[in-house]
Structures are given as structure tokens and as C-alpha cells.
Amino acid sequence: MREIHRVSCENPVNKMWNMFVYFESEPHVKQLFDQYYQDKYKADTARLSFQNTRKFIYYIKQGREYFHTASRSADLVKPLLLYYGMVSLLKAFILTADAHYPTHTKVLQHGMTCRKLKKLDYTFSDDEVKIQRDGLFPLVAAHLGSEQLVGEKFKMKNLLAMLPELRAAYEKTYEHVDLEPIHISKHVDYTYPYTTFYLPEHILDKCHLSYSSFIHFLNRYNHGQARFTTHDLEAPQGIIRLNWHHPEQIQVLENPTGFDNDLFIQDYKGNHYFYTKPDAAASFIPEILVHYMLMYTLGMICRYETELWGEMIFSLSSTEMFIIQEFLAINERKFPNMILNLLFQERFIFETK
Structure with missing residues (x-):
């Protein structure tokens, strides 16, 4: 990150998404790719920039539409919409680092796996996700300097503990904080x-x-x-x-x-x-990957365990829906902000006037 910008505005979410419009201009995106590609691809920079510009723009547009639709959707489908919005934005980020993405079909996989058939006494906090060798997750992790995560397993409760915006909700749910x-x-x-x-x-x-x-x-x-x-x-x-x-x-x-x-x-x-x-340092994970793992797991429950997901969000006896809803709201606000920071290589903090 080269600089930090504190942006004072009436509506931080709208202002954040308005910043993404910069990346819907072909001249701006070509300039971005020229900046990223010139050292790595040298003589091929112009060709690769031209080749990837529209692909990048449509990743951004699609990601924004997923997030905007999620903001108006019910919790019954929200995790899926947010997850695929995250995937689109991450693909745009990967394209700035790898001009030939996708190089083969394996990189189109999720890159994570979790138990599809949940236990009868299932709790989200005890669920685990395992990082696979191929797919989008390990590709993003490699570009963020976290190749060592391949093959590791992570428990949802431990991932939730790493998100600062969830600190109050985490303490109320689990009665301690990290x-x-x-x-x-x-x-x-x-x-x-x-x-x-x-x-x-x-x-x-x-x-x-x-x-x-x-x-x-x-x-x-x-x-x-x-x-x-x-x-x-x-x-x-x-x-x-x-x-x-x-x-x-x-x-x-x-x-x-x-x-x-x-x-x-x-x-x-x-x-x-x-x-x-x-x-903490031994298990340190970039925050953008923490969001990715949590939303992948929620998306899998939403998609493949629909009855369980319905019970989780509508049951009056659920102890975890509070923190899950808090996470969905935080992800909707923060994940695009983190991608924006990566694309500009500058940190944007949006503040209300």
C-alpha cells in the first residue's frame, strides 16, 4: 500500500462502490495493467493489457451486481450471492497479477472443501474448511504471500475470532475475545x-x-x-x-x-x-482469506443443506445466527473495500461526515 486516504462522505457504501467505476473505463484499466505487467511480461505488456481489459471490467461489474443484489435479498440466499460476488472481485484481482488466468480448468475450482453432509448436532462454529492444492483460494493465497495454507484446516470459530468488526458479537456469542x-x-x-x-x-x-x-x-x-x-x-x-x-x-x-x-x-x-x-503469528491468515473461507462455508450450507440453513436462520433456539448475520453485514461492507485497496495499492477509509 502506497498511501492512505480518509474519504469523508454522506454514504460510505455508495462512495466505495462509486470508486469501482474507475475500473470500468478501458483507458484506466489498460493503464493499470501496463503498470502491473511491464516488469513481468515486458514486450507482451500491450497485447496482454488489451486482451484482459474487458474481462477485468466484466469481473468488476458482475461482482458489484452480486453484492448489490445481496444487499436487497433475504438471508435464505444472501451467502450464495455474497460468495459469488467475492469470487468475481477476486478474479479481477488475480488478473492484475497473472495475465494468463485462467491457465487451466483446475484453477476454476473453489480451492476449499468442507463436509457436505452435516451432523445432526451441527454447529457452525465447529465446522471446518480444508484448503486444497488447486483452485481460486490457493491462487489468491499465493499472490498474498500465504502459500503455506495449502493442506491446512481451519475452524469457523477461530476464523470469526480474527475479524475486528465482529469483536462485540463474538464476545456475546462465545463469552470471550481474542x-x-x-x-x-x-x-x-x-x-x-x-x-x-x-x-x-x-x-x-x-x-x-x-x-x-x-x-x-x-x-x-x-x-x-x-x-x-x-x-x-x-x-x-x-x-x-x-x-x-x-x-x-x-x-x-x-x-x-x-x-x-x-x-x-x-x-x-x-x-x-x-x-x-x-x-497467532503461526496461524496468521490475511483477512481477505478469512472472509473467503467463512463465506464459502456458509454458501455451501445455504446451497447443499437448505433445511439446515433454514433452521439456523429461522429457529428461535439458534445461538449462532446473531454472529452469522453480523458477519454477513460486515462482509458486505468490508470485502469490496479490501479489494479496492488491493487494486489501487492504496488504503481507503470511508467515513461519514
């Missing part, structure tokens, strides 16, 4: 070129680490040149104070990739959270 909100000082002092931020002290107990050991733990999962250090001043009781350093950014809130660290994540409003599981 994401801790971070308080970041907005004060900039050029004498001390770093960002100070605060976390509750009980995080040290969760991670079974001392304050100094916790700093070393964080630095193991940095990307690039960012690093953490201890703060000279003692923090108030129950709080720990830390510093974030970056050679090109003083304020982490102005950095398009945030903390540049696997253990930190942002919601679509730009708020930061820390993932408190000690093994």
Missing part, C-alpha cells in the same frame, strides 16, 4: 519520531510474557523496517505503554499498512486491534 483494541496517541512530536500506543496489562498474562519479552515477541513478526521498543515513562496501573518506530512514518495512523506486523489488524474505520493468542 482481539484487544489499541489506544494510539495521535500526538506527533518530531523530537521523538515514533508513535506511542497502549494495551491493557493483562495481555502479558495471556501471552505468558514479561514486558521486555513481549517487545521481543512483537518484533519477531514485523514486516520491513518497523520495530517496537519500550517506553521510558511508567504507564498507569493496568496499562502498558509501547513505542512503534518506522524510518518513513512517525504516526502509525498515517501508515497505509498500519503496524506492519502480523499480530495487528485494522477494522474498516482504521481502528487497530491486537490478536492476543500467543500462537
Whole structure:
């Protein structure tokens, strides 16, 4: 991500989708492909850009129509519409990285699998998805630097825990949380070129680490040149104070990739959270793939286990429909935003006036 843009508007969702109109212009898309293809394909750049422009535009248009239709649909069919909208947008993203997509029929598969025949005592939180070697998911994962996910299994409850917008719903549903909100000082002092931020002290107990050991733990999962250090001043009781350093950014809130660290994540409003599981980095998954796995599983239930899906969303005894509905709403808002960020290579935060 090159830059961060905070866009003030009356309707963030409408403004977000209006930004996609940029990618429905052939000159703009050819310019985009020229930018992405010139190093990799050199002399073939012009031909490949021309060849893929309309395909890309129709992926974007189709994805938008799926999402718009989903926004007006009932929960009985919403997961399927959102899933295929996600697939269309992901194909557009893949085309910017692979000019020859699809190279063979195997890449047209989902790239994931889950148990089609559900148990009688089925609960969504205990369901699992397994990543396959071929298909769209491993292709996207590879382009996001997560090739190691092939062959792994992921439980829905653990995936839901990784989404910051679901933190409140997750706590109400499962009575615990794994994401801790971070308080970041907005004060900039050029004498001390770093960002100070605060976390509750009980995080040290969760991670079974001392304050100094916790700093070393964080630095193991940095990307690039960012690093953490201890703060000279003692923090108030129950709080720990830390510093974030970056050679090109003083304020982490102005950095398009945030903390540049696997253990930190942002919601679509730009708020930061820390993932408190000690093994978080070992199982780190890009957020866009977390959304993809969750929606794939819901789509499979919706499509192949229609009676079960009906019972889940209409039964008064269901304990999970609250968090599932929250996820559907968050996905509808955030997933296109994440794709927009990838296509522009810039982070957009849409805020109401």
C-alpha cells in the first residue's frame, strides 16, 4: 500500500462502490495493467493489457451486481450471492497479477472443501474448511504471500475470532475475545519520531510474557523496517505503554499498512486491534482469506443443506445466527473495500461526515 486516504462522505457504501467505476473505463484499466505487467511480461505488456481489459471490467461489474443484489435479498440466499460476488472481485484481482488466468480448468475450482453432509448436532462454529492444492483460494493465497495454507484446516470459530468488526458479537456469542483494541496517541512530536500506543496489562498474562519479552515477541513478526521498543515513562496501573518506530512514518495512523506486523489488524474505520493468542503469528491468515473461507462455508450450507440453513436462520433456539448475520453485514461492507485497496495499492477509509 502506497498511501492512505480518509474519504469523508454522506454514504460510505455508495462512495466505495462509486470508486469501482474507475475500473470500468478501458483507458484506466489498460493503464493499470501496463503498470502491473511491464516488469513481468515486458514486450507482451500491450497485447496482454488489451486482451484482459474487458474481462477485468466484466469481473468488476458482475461482482458489484452480486453484492448489490445481496444487499436487497433475504438471508435464505444472501451467502450464495455474497460468495459469488467475492469470487468475481477476486478474479479481477488475480488478473492484475497473472495475465494468463485462467491457465487451466483446475484453477476454476473453489480451492476449499468442507463436509457436505452435516451432523445432526451441527454447529457452525465447529465446522471446518480444508484448503486444497488447486483452485481460486490457493491462487489468491499465493499472490498474498500465504502459500503455506495449502493442506491446512481451519475452524469457523477461530476464523470469526480474527475479524475486528465482529469483536462485540463474538464476545456475546462465545463469552470471550481474542482481539484487544489499541489506544494510539495521535500526538506527533518530531523530537521523538515514533508513535506511542497502549494495551491493557493483562495481555502479558495471556501471552505468558514479561514486558521486555513481549517487545521481543512483537518484533519477531514485523514486516520491513518497523520495530517496537519500550517506553521510558511508567504507564498507569493496568496499562502498558509501547513505542512503534518506522524510518518513513512517525504516526502509525498515517501508515497505509498500519503496524506492519502480523499480530495487528485494522477494522474498516482504521481502528487497530491486537490478536492476543500467543500462537497467532503461526496461524496468521490475511483477512481477505478469512472472509473467503467463512463465506464459502456458509454458501455451501445455504446451497447443499437448505433445511439446515433454514433452521439456523429461522429457529428461535439458534445461538449462532446473531454472529452469522453480523458477519454477513460486515462482509458486505468490508470485502469490496479490501479489494479496492488491493487494486489501487492504496488504503481507503470511508467515513461519514
